[in-house]
Amino acid sequence: MTGTSLPGEIDVRTLDVGPYPTEPLDSYYDFQHSVRSGTALAISRLANHVVTGNDIDAELRYGTGVQKLAVPEDVKNILAEQSVPVAARNKMLFGFASGSSDFRPEPHVEVPPGSTLTTVAVMQFPDSGSAERAAAEFEETDFSVSPDLNERVQIAKYPLAHSHWRPGTPTMGSVIAHGSYVVSTFISTSQPILTDLTDLVEKVYTAQLPMLDTLAPLSAEQALRLDLDPEGIIRRVLNPDKLGVPDPGGLAAYDLRGFLHFQTDRIAAKILYADSERFVFSGAYSPTTNSYTKGVAQSFGKGTTRFLQGAILIRARDIGPAKALWSAILDAPDAKWTPPDVPDSKCAELPTNTYVKDWVCAVRYRSYIGYVWSTQLQDAQQRAAAQYALLANSQ
Structure with a gap:
């Protein structure tokens, strides 16, 4: 041609x-390669295996915020500040938290009190033993903030979960160890109905725990050696x-x-x-x-x-x-x-x-x-x- x-x-x-x-x-x-860079890459890797609200319930379609957990000090943004020593003592490596709601958030405006919200955080520890200790200690530390007002709650489908609520308040906190991971969730609903709160916690774990089974945990050295752009x-x-x-x-x-x-x-x-x-x-x-x-x-x-x-x-x-x-x-x-x-x-x-x-x-x-x-x-x-x-x- x-x-x-x-x-x-x-x-x-x-x-x-x-x-x-x-x-x-x-x-x-x-x-x-550095500890800081490896931790950041590990957090992004983990975020791909953390539930969003629509994985839990179709009504929870809106994202309300995220939180990277790069050092133990960051834990105070998702749990009681007294939980920071727990994360440090049990050598938390990294984590990621994500919030969801049934109400579309507006920048710099609080979500109305009648909304349903969930905060789900996943943290990785060096091994299953440290994760189990951390989960138990997180619960004890949080419960002890108001021991005279808080009440233990059993989650029927997940008996190893540590949970409590304050009767008359439409919120519940729960934490569970799953292998080297610890999953923490805090739930807020429109009414202080215990069955609604426990049902929502169950939905969180049912959606979240299988996702973690598909993500091999990292050692500190493996996190350090993660590549930026494979x-x-x-x-x-x-x-x-x-x-x-x-x-x-x-x-x-x-x-x-x-x-x-x-x-x-x-x-x-x-x-x-x-x-x-x-x-x-x-x-x-x-x-x-x-x-x-x-x-x-x-x-x-x-x-x-x-x-x-x-x-x-x-x-x-x-x-x-x-x-x-x-x-x-x-x-x-x-x-x-x-x-x-x-x-x-x-x-x-x-x-x-x-x-x-x-x-x-x-x-x-x-x-x-x-x-x-x-x-x-x-x-x-x-x-x-x-x-x-x-x-x-x-x-």
Whole structure:
């Protein structure tokens, strides 16, 4: 055949990418193993095996916050502060907590008292013995905060669980050891009905414990040796600071379940992203809850904070699902906001109740979808162009 060959793709060197990198992370950064990095990677790995509310009950569709447990001190955000020495004494390695509700949370606003909330935390210990001791000690420590008001509760389906409630109060705390893991849950319902509380605790354990059976526990050394990017996907996300230090909300990769922890309407997100298989964060979310009451389900009542600037990279199962996802996201894009010369890109201004504008752009390159956002439109456009160029340069 005769003819003139033409480039199959644009020359990404011509795009306005501002100050942002367009080469993959591993081309300029050498990952260094450390306790901090290994712990962060282990937390993200664990999050993929922690229940969300819709795994427990379809009504609990909304996410109310997350909490990384990187050191024993972090335990005070999900349990009584007196539990910190218990975690330290039994050598807790790491953990992850996630909150859910039947009421859609609003940023910086407490969930109404009549809502049903659950906080589920999973912690890993060195072995089953330390996990069993920790579970028993967590219960004793929490019960002892108000021993004259608290009352022991037996969970029929899970007799090894340690549980108690305060009669007349619509809350219950429960903890159980499962191999090297400890699962802690705090439940809050609209009415102080003991059977409703125990039923919900049972649902938590029924959903959570089998998930942990599919996740081999890590030793401290194994956590230390975890690699940053074994699938070669973190290298492709826009990384303005050019840093390869992992963090559960800052630089991390998840499957769909792990990603859903950070979403508000988890059922809607599960449907939207059903054909996507990996999700990468770069400066995306705060992995700590907006807590106003420490150690209880209500402390997870304000949702997960998205940082003012960041990126999320999504790998769909194939090009077809990627095109479908790109078409479905961003409700109100405006053609005049499209990043100049960037194929398959669009931008929108999201509504916000603060004085800060929220510009979000989405780009598609083959089976990848990139989200970037900023408080300025031009900056968001440059980030989008840089993300597209980075994907093109990462083959």
